[in-house]
Amino acid sequence: MNADPLRRGCRFASNAGLVGTILALMLLTGCGGDEQEQVVLYSSLNEPTARPVIDRFEEKTGIRVIFQGDTERDKTVGLVQSLLEERHRPRADVFWNSETANTVRLQREGVLARLDPPPDSAALIPDAYVDPEGYWFGFAARARVLIVNTDLVEEAEMPNSMWDLTDEKWRGKAALVRPVTGTTLTHMTALYEIIGEEETNRFIQGVIDNECHLPPGNGRLAQLVGQGQIHFGFTDTSDFRLVKNEGYPVIAIYPDQDSIGTMLIPNTVSKIRGGPNPENARKLINFLLSEEAEEILAHHPRGHIPLKPDIDRPEEVLVPGDFEVMEVDFQRVGEQITTRLDQFDRRFR
CATH class of the missing domain: 3.40.190.10 (Periplasmic binding protein-like II)
Incomplete structure (x- = not known):
């Protein structure tokens, strides 16, 4: 992968330590003068897994996704620390977390914004995987x-x-x-x-x-x-x-x-309070929580487990009901x- 994110449509930053400098430059320069709409996504899910979903969103909306990932060693923790440090001047719009507990931590720290009205597909997600106050939503477990x-x-x-x-x-x-x-x-x-x-x-x-x-x-x-x-x-x-x-x-x-x-641990998605592109943040969140996105992730080689009913998936991707699921209060865990x-x-x- 090219190590220079500015030469690749301003979409990637591989080094978590450079996130502040790189994203600030992206946002100030508009990626070299390009007026295309954009949304800044922090994601602890590895980029090859997230990429098919992001590509589809960009194709459907024309909105460029500026992607900032985390390392396997620092999985989730590095991005969470960045979001905490940036809370007074947020650079991210959306946080796609590969688990739940640190999302709840960010909610408690005041980093996340409540989504009201809820995202389009929120009613299809089982209650166990949705924040009752509307700060985060689970999908693709x-x-x-x-x-x-x-x-x-x-x-x-x-x-x-x-x-x-x-x-x-x-x-x-x-x-x-x-x-x-x-x-x-x-x-x-x-x-x-x-x-x-x-x-x-x-x-x-x-x-x-x-x-x-x-x-x-x-x-x-x-x-x-x-x-x-x-x-x-x-x-x-x-x-x-x-x-x-x-x-x-x-x-x-x-x-x-x-x-x-x-x-069973879902991915979670949440909106960053005060992020630079709030309207595009909601559009991205709506897509990540769509049935289409869960189907893409279910058919990925990693085979994420759909949480919504009747999502097309490979036979070997088991869903709740095929096995007994631990009953977890993710708020308490967070x-x-x-x-x-x-x-x-x-x-x-």
């Missing part, structure tokens, strides 16, 4: 699954619960992403609400004591399992599908189906995310 290498694990020994990571027989053979970013941080924080403080701390300590591998991201974890360097571990369905599509001997286990269920992040950072040094 991923499930938190166990990716298992079938060459290393016999069928009779297949893990089927989060607690298998703490089982002595898997010492040094299982993995969990260090829970300080992205969906893993959201997942581990949610456990405090689902199974309580004592049991969650017991699980976390069990992961440490059982010498679980701690890769830097879900994509890397999935690759390590596919390559046979790790027997199994927690990842997102999107990362599992990429490794599966590459031909590696892996399967996805939807864990804890007879107890707490499998966690309220705890900063505290839990500090705790995890200390425990997983």
Whole structure:
């Protein structure tokens, strides 16, 4: 990819540390004098996955999307910090987050604007994945699954619960992403609400004591399992599908189906308070929450899980009802995310 965003239609900035300088220049210069309408999108979803949706929006509306992504290592956290630092002079219009908890954090910090009236398709989204006050809306989810290498694990020994990571027989053979970013941080924080403080701390300590591998991201974890360097571990369905599509001997286990269920984490979209292009922000949000956008993401190789009913999808993309879903209060999770992040950072040094 060309490293100079200004030479590519002002659409990309690959280095999160340059976001302020680059976007300020874009907005002041109008991308070299071009009067085309634009909207500034911050997204923690990786650009190759987001790009087909963005391209379709640009084709339909003629509005240029200036895209600012995050790194796998800093997944979500880097952009959240940028949005907090920019809150008094926002550069972004829309935040497309690949999870929920940090979106709630931004809402609590006053960074987000309430959408009133709600976006066009809001009524089709299940209540569990919508902020009741209208600050954020969920779409295109991923499930938190166990990716298992079938060459290393016999069928009779297949893990089927989060607690298998703490089982002595898997010492040094299982993995969990260090829970300080992205969906893993959201997942581990949610456990405090689902199974309580004592049991969650017991699980976390069990992961440490059982010498679980701690890769830097879900994509890397999935690759390590596919390559046979790790027997199994927690990842997102999107990362599992990429490794599966590459031909590696892996399967996805939807864990804890007879107890707490499998966690489902939606992407979320929200409008930035005081952003420079408010009308175009609403247009982009309406499209991201459309049935068309969810269908595009469902058919992407990563296979995001539609939340709206009757969205066309590949057969292998399972939806709620095909598996038991963990009941999560994302507002409560978001309220705890900063505290839990500090705790995890200390425990997983």
